[in-house]
Amino acid sequence: MEILNFEFPSSKVKARRAHVGVVGSGDLEILMEPSVDGETRVTIQTSVTGFVDTWKAVIERFLQQHPEAANIEIHDFGATPGTVALRLQQAVEVSKS
Numbered sequence: 001m002e003i004l005n006f007e008f009p010s011s012k013v014k015a016r017r018a019h020v021g022v023v024g025s026g027d028l029e030i031l032m033e034p035s036v037d038g039e040t041r042v043t044i045q046t047s048v049t050g051f052v053d054t055w056k057a058v059i060e061r062f063l064q065q066h067p068e069a070a071n072i073e074i075h076d077f078g079a080t081p082g083t084v085a086l087r088l089q090q091a092v093e094v095s096k097s
Contacts, residue, residue, distance in 0.1 A: 004044040004055055010035070010069035018094035021087050028079040032091045035069040046076035054081060062088045068095075 013034055023029040042059050058081045
């Protein structure tokens with residue numbers, strides 16, 4: 001099990017909390033909530049080690065499209081980068097509904 005932490009400056013406040021996915025399905029779970037200090041903090045707990053650069057690239061790409069200030073927790077059980085990107089997009093959509 002590996003735990004990764006990233007911090008990024010952000011320009012918008014996220015709308016509201018969101019919870020998408022289920023880690024028990026062999027996929028991943030994302031919990032998102034607004035950040036009060038204009039920063040985006042991402043904590044990733046993953047069962048697959050050695051992919052720090054891949055995780056960072058996926059998160060940076062996501063934040064280029066959605067620069068909301070948020071605290072994001074990701075619980076991963078071997079999801080592909082494409083699945084991670086889709087779940088992050090889902091979380092944004094849920095937070096706006």
